[in-house]
Amino acid sequence: MxxxxxxxxxxxxxxxxxxxxxxxxxxxxxxxxxxxxxxxxxxxQGTFRTKSRGEVAGSTKKLYRQKGTGNARAGSRRSGTRRGGGRIFAKRPRDFGxxxxxxxxxxxxxxxxxxxxxxxxxxxxxxxxxxxxxxxxxxxxxxxxxxxxxxxxxxxxxxxxxxxxxxxxxxxxxxxxxxxxxxxxxxxxxxxxxxxxxxxxxxxxxxxxVAAKAAGLSVARGVGRRTAASKSAAARAAARAAAIESKPVVSKPAASKLAVDRKSAKRAKPAAKKEK
The missing domain is CATH 3.40.1370.10 (Ribosomal protein L4/L1)
Structure with a gap:
C-alpha cells in the first residue's frame, strides 16, 4: 500500500x-x-483502603439483650451488617501489575x-x-x-x-x-x-x-544472541562425554574368587590365636 x-x-x-x-x-x-x-x-495505583469491623470507631458492647425484645439478634454496632459498621472483607492496598x-x-x-x-x-x-x-x-x-x-x-x-x-x-x-x-x-x-x-x-x-529468528537466534534488547539454554545444554553434554572417555576402566574380581579369599582369611584367624 x-x-x-x-x-x-x-x-x-x-x-x-x-x-x-x-x-x-x-x-x-x-x-x-x-x-x-x-x-x-x-x-x-491500588492505594484504596477501607476499615474493617476491628478498625471502625465504636463500642463492642451488645446493643440489647438476646431475647425478649422482638428484634433480630444483634451484637456489636461495628458489625458489617449495620449502618456505620466496618466493611466485610475490607479493601487493602494491592499491586495490580x-x-x-x-x-x-x-x-x-x-x-x-x-x-x-x-x-x-x-x-x-x-x-x-x-x-x-x-x-x-x-x-x-x-x-x-x-x-x-x-x-x-x-x-x-x-x-x-x-x-x-x-x-x-x-x-x-x-x-x-x-x-x-x-x-x-x-x-x-x-x-x-x-x-x-x-x-x-x-x-x-x-x-x-525476523533475520535473527531465521538464523535460530533470540533477540534481547535489539541485539541477537544465542539462547543460553541450548548453549549450556550442549556444553554439559560435551563435558559428560569427555568425562566418560577419560575415566579409567577398573576390572572387578570375580565373585567366586572373593568368596574363596574370605574363607581363607577366616581359617587363618584361629591359627594365629593358637600360636599366641
Whole structure:
C-alpha cells in the first residue's frame, strides 16, 4: 500500500510504500487484548483502603439483650451488617501489575502498528524539525491533515524536545519516539502521526527480529544472541562425554574368587590365636 507523505505545511510531497504484512503476517486480537489489559493494569495505583469491623470507631458492647425484645439478634454496632459498621472483607492496598513475555509484547507492538496501517489510520510526514517550541505550527499541521479534533500520537524517530514542548499544550496529543511505542500507545489514540524516519526505524527493528529468528537466534534488547539454554545444554553434554572417555576402566574380581579369599582369611584367624 502507498501512503501519502506530507510536509509541515500539510502539503503532499511524495508517497511511501509499505506492506502491513511485513510487520505482522497475521493480527492476533487476543494477544492485543492481553497486552492492552496488562498496560492498563500496570497504571492502576491500588492505594484504596477501607476499615474493617476491628478498625471502625465504636463500642463492642451488645446493643440489647438476646431475647425478649422482638428484634433480630444483634451484637456489636461495628458489625458489617449495620449502618456505620466496618466493611466485610475490607479493601487493602494491592499491586495490580503483571508482566507478559517480552516476545509476546514485541509481537503485539508489531501487530498493533500493522492493524493501524491496514485501517489507513497512520499519517506520514517527512520531518518534524522545529527550531523553537511552537504550538501553533503543530496545531496547524494537525488541522491540515484533518486530525485536529482527534486524540493523536506523534511519533518521531528519536526524542525531540522541541516537538514535545510544542505539542504538550494541545489537548489529546501525545509524543512518543519509536523506542517507546507499545501496543497500548499505538491502539489508544484515534490517529497516528509518524515521520518517515520513524517508520523506517521501526521496519529496521522488525527486519532484525525476523533475520535473527531465521538464523535460530533470540533477540534481547535489539541485539541477537544465542539462547543460553541450548548453549549450556550442549556444553554439559560435551563435558559428560569427555568425562566418560577419560575415566579409567577398573576390572572387578570375580565373585567366586572373593568368596574363596574370605574363607581363607577366616581359617587363618584361629591359627594365629593358637600360636599366641
Amino acid at each position: 502507498n501512503l501519502a507523505v506530507y510536509d509541515m505545511s500539510g502539503k503532499q510531497v511524495g508517497s511511501y510504500e509499505i506492506d502491513p504484512a511485513e510487520l505482522a503476517p497475521t493480527v492476533n486480537k487476543q494477544l492485543l487484548h492481553d497486552a492492552v489489559v496488562m498496560y492498563q493494569a500496570n497504571q492502576r 503483571w508482566r507478559m513475555p517480552k516476545k509476546a509484547l514485541r509481537a503485539a507492538t508489531r501487530m498493533a502498528l500493522a492493524a493501524r496501517l491496514a485501517d489507513d489510520e497512520v499519517k506520514l510526514v517527512n520531518g518534524l524539525d522545529l527550531a523553537a517550541p511552537k504550538t501553533a505550527a503543530v496545531a496547524k499541521l494537525l488541522k491540515a491533515l484533518g486530525i485536529a479534533e482527534k486524540t493523536v500520537l506523534v511519533s518521531p524517530e528519536k526524542h525531540n524536545e522541541m516537538l514535545w514542548k510544542s505539542a504538550r499544550n494541545i489537548e489529546g496529543v501525545s509524543v512518543a519516539p519509536v523506542a517507546d511505542l507499545n501496543a497500548w500507545t499505538i491502539l489508544q489514540p484515534r490517529a497516528l502521526l509518524m515521520t518517515t524516519a520513524a517508520i523506517d526505524a521501526f521496519r529496521a527493528t522488525v527486519a532484525k527480529v
